[in-house]
Amino acid sequence: MQSDPQNLLKKNKELIHSNDLKVTSHVQRPQDDWILHTIMIDGYGVPFRFKRQGKYQNLKGSRVNLTYYPSVENVAGISLEVMKVVRVKRS
Numbered sequence: 303m304q305s306d307p308q309n310l311l312k313k314n315k316e317l318i319h320s321n322d323l324k325v326t327s328h329v330q331r332p333q334d335d336w337i338l339h340t341i342m343i344d345g346y347g348v349p350f351r352f353k354r355q356g357k358y359q360n361l362k363g364s365r366v367n368l369t370y371y372p373s374v375e376n377v378a379g380i381s382l383e384v385m386k387v388v389r390v391k392r393s
Contacts, residue, residue, distance in 0.1 A: 318370055
C-alpha cells in the first residue's frame with residue numbers, strides 16, 4: 303500500500319514534506335527487535351531517523367523524498383534536535 307504524502311500532511315499539521323534531498327550518510331544499527339536508520343541530508347545539520355523491522359537498501363548518495371517532523375531527544379543530559387521520518391521514498 304502506497305502512502306500519499308498529501309493525505310499525511312492534511313491529517314497532521316506538524317509534518318513536513320521535502321522532495322529530492324541528497325543523502326550524504328546512512329547508518330543502520332540494531333535496536334531491540336528493530337533496525338534504527340539514521341541518515342544525514344546535504345545542507346541539514348540534524349539527523350533524520352526512522353525504524354524498520356529489517357535492513358533497508360543503502361541510501362548513501364541517492365536522492366529521497368521525506369515526510370518528517372522535528373523532535374528533541376535527550377542524550378547524556380544534552381537535548382539534541384532530530385527529525386523523525388514517517389515516510390521515505392527514493393526520488
